Amino acid sequence: MRKGRMEAFSDGVFAIIITIMVLELSIPHEASLSALLPLAPVFVSYVLSFVFISIYWNNHHHLIQAIDHVDGRTLWANLHLLFWISLIPFVTGWMGENQFAAWPVSLYGVVLFFAAVAYFILTRTLISLHGRDSVLATAVGRDLKGIVSVVIYLLAIPIAFVNSWISFSLYVLVAIIWLIPDRRIEKNLPQ
Amino acid sequence: MRKGRMEAFSDGVFAIIITIMVLELSIPHEASLSALLPLAPVFVSYVLSFVFISIYWNNHHHLIQAIDHVDGRTLWANLHLLFWISLIPFVTGWMGENQFAAWPVSLYGVVLFFAAVAYFILTRTLISLHGRDSVLATAVGRDLKGIVSVVIYLLAIPIAFVNSWISFSLYVLVAIIWLIPDRRIEKNLPQ
Amino acid sequence: MRKGRMEAFSDGVFAIIITIMVLELSIPHEASLSALLPLAPVFVSYVLSFVFISIYWNNHHHLIQAIDHVDGRTLWANLHLLFWISLIPFVTGWMGENQFAAWPVSLYGVVLFFAAVAYFILTRTLISLHGRDSVLATAVGRDLKGIVSVVIYLLAIPIAFVNSWISFSLYVLVAIIWLIPDRRIEKNLPQ
Amino acid sequence: MRKGRMEAFSDGVFAIIITIMVLELSIPHEASLSALLPLAPVFVSYVLSFVFISIYWNNHHHLIQAIDHVDGRTLWANLHLLFWISLIPFVTGWMGENQFAAWPVSLYGVVLFFAAVAYFILTRTLISLHGRDSVLATAVGRDLKGIVSVVIYLLAIPIAFVNSWISFSLYVLVAIIWLIPDRRIEKNLPQ
Secondary structure, X not given: OOOHHHHHHHHHHHHHHHHHHHHHOOOOOOOOHHHHHHHHXXXXXXXXXXXXXXXXXXXXXXXHHOOOOOOHHHHHHHHHHHXXXXXXXXXXXXXXXXXXXHHHHHHHHHHHHHHHHHHHHHHHHHHHHHOOOOHHHHHHOOOHHHXXXXXXXHHHHHHOOOOHHHHHHHHHHHHHHHHOOOHHHHHHOOO | OOOXXXXXXXXXXXXXXXXXXXXXXXXXXOOOHHHHHHHHHHHHHHHHHHHHHHHHHHHHHHHHHOXXXXXXXXXXXXXXXXXXXXXXXXXXXXXXXXXXXXXXXXXXXXXXXXXXXXXXXXXXXXXXXXXXXXXXXXXXXXXXXXXXXXXHHHHHHHHOOOOHHHHHHHHHHHHHHHHOOOHHHHHHOOX | OOOHHHHHHHHHHHHHHHHHHHHHOOOXXXXXXXXXXXXXXXXXXXXXXXXXXXXXXXXXXXXXXXXXXXXXXXXXHHHHHHHHHHOHHHHHHHHHHOOOOHHHHXXXXXXXXXXXXXXXXXXXXXXXXXXXXXXXXXXXXXOHHHHHHHHHHHHHHHHOOOOHHHHHHHHHHHHHHHHOOOHHHHHHOOO | OOOHHHHHHHHHHHHHHHHHHHHHOOOOOOOOHHHHHHHHHHHHHHHHHHHHHHHHHHHHHHHHHOOOOXXXXXXXXXXXXXXXXXXXXXHHHHHHHOOOOHHHHHHHHHHHHHHXXXXXXXXXXXXXXXXXXXXXXXXXXXXXXXXXHHHHHHHHHHHOOOOHHHHHHHHHHHHHHHHOOOHHHHHHOOO
């Protein structure tokens, strides 16, 4: 099966999710600077989620570029990833509207954790389809970044109930780790 | 006529419909777990509809891959399918907000029924365009799954007024039947 | 300039416009059939606009398929068309929420009129780019349907203040005229 | 790396941003002309932002057409541009709802300023990737329009607190400057 339509559909979903989050920035009725201030936490969580969804799109782009074809299982692994990413606008809004309170910050980590797991499953599905000697398998390698991210999420989820800002900083740390694009795959691409 | 743009437009519509449903998950103003609980039925119906729209996208993907070209009638049969699918977010939200009450659960089935009919019409339109000996016609075959789904919907619609959870379970049953990707077409694809 | 990206962007905008209209169908808080009834006019106007946007997408598809390349003027003529079509959800919602009152029904016609004018400008821009002997010019011909539509809109806009249902019926008439796909272009396509 | 998916994703984001702005045009509950009047400033700012996003899409189209490939840095420079453009619906709505008051009009300029800076960074990233002798570098040249726009934004941001209509007129001026498509690149394209 060709990969083109899976790319197109994923691009559509990524584009919509990254954009509808801005609708959470509800427009203040007053035209003063002080009317904007309550939006600051919503804006901060918007920026964080914009970066996370950008990272996912970026890595998805690299991943799909390294593969040749897809099958039915791949489509479902991909839809599973998109499901968890589709929940990001909700947890982003909840976290922003409640000034980074414990429960929303913790749930934000839960959604990121399941998105990471879904991405891992997608990667494994693609490797099992293309073989352990494929460009993709070599490129992904031991997937250190992926493992580190999941460990950090598992720490951040309970820590939110002690101090939610530590959890928030841990999410920022994961984003920084990933902001460096996935050179493993880029280096190993044939073209 | 080439099929590329019909694919692109359909992917766009599928991507938007699957994503805007998450906007029904209205963000609670409080940051407690108890504030999340009333959202549980909305979330459950979101998951069910996410799966149904994924199934439609998946089967649409398989269907269009098996064809060679489209004509004006195909475009309209496709738009007719997209119309019924565009109503899924509405019935999903109504069903979730009213804790799976009889009328919303029944209407959910009505929309799924018409979507199934529209998909059937699209399939027949494509078969009549490509001939009864085409890859597509062979692949679709007797379309047992499609017929079973329609029968289940026709049962679930009135049953909702007896016990809406039986209807809900019947929808879940249809989803499980379809979650196995349409191997008929995959097997018969030339490439 | 290649036409691919203009197609992709237009498909995106058409797909979003046709889908966000469904958000106007605000979900009733009660689970009874009587709670659905006030939505009937909103639903009727949704169906009408779904058909109109489908017609535009369909004709746009046929139009762009008949051309070979685009230039800067084409991009702007296309954006101008998308602007008027982007106003359809607003007038659809206004018309539906006010049970087809005079002003909304009249404004609905105004937006359709300008969309038709914008489509006419796009067609002329493309013909002047491809030459009067091109496949496109032959295919479009005298554009009788386009002229008839514009005349009907110009009648329907003032008639709304006499009886808005006559105007509504005139819009339905235009939709029926266009529902037959643009065989002129299809017939003249080289492939 | 191929540029196709960056185009597709950008088209998706542009299409959604340009379309969701229309949701700010909240539908009046009354069906009279006087109920429409309060929407006039929201409509005017919608038109202005529609034109600005159209200009960005248009120039983005020209820019990407002049390049051959992308790398990881390009993807991030592009996402950075999309981030600032994603804020346009928010500032558009704030400006429109507050009848072009000082703070919203000023913030509108701030967002346009950062979008212009992000576009400049994207251009430089692409030039450094393709070489100073590339088609792209020749086509972009000294980028006079870009520099003039940034200077006008920097003037308009403080002027809003003196008279916000002067700032508004300056934004309109920038739009007019750009409405003429970027013939520099079009002229220098090989095909």
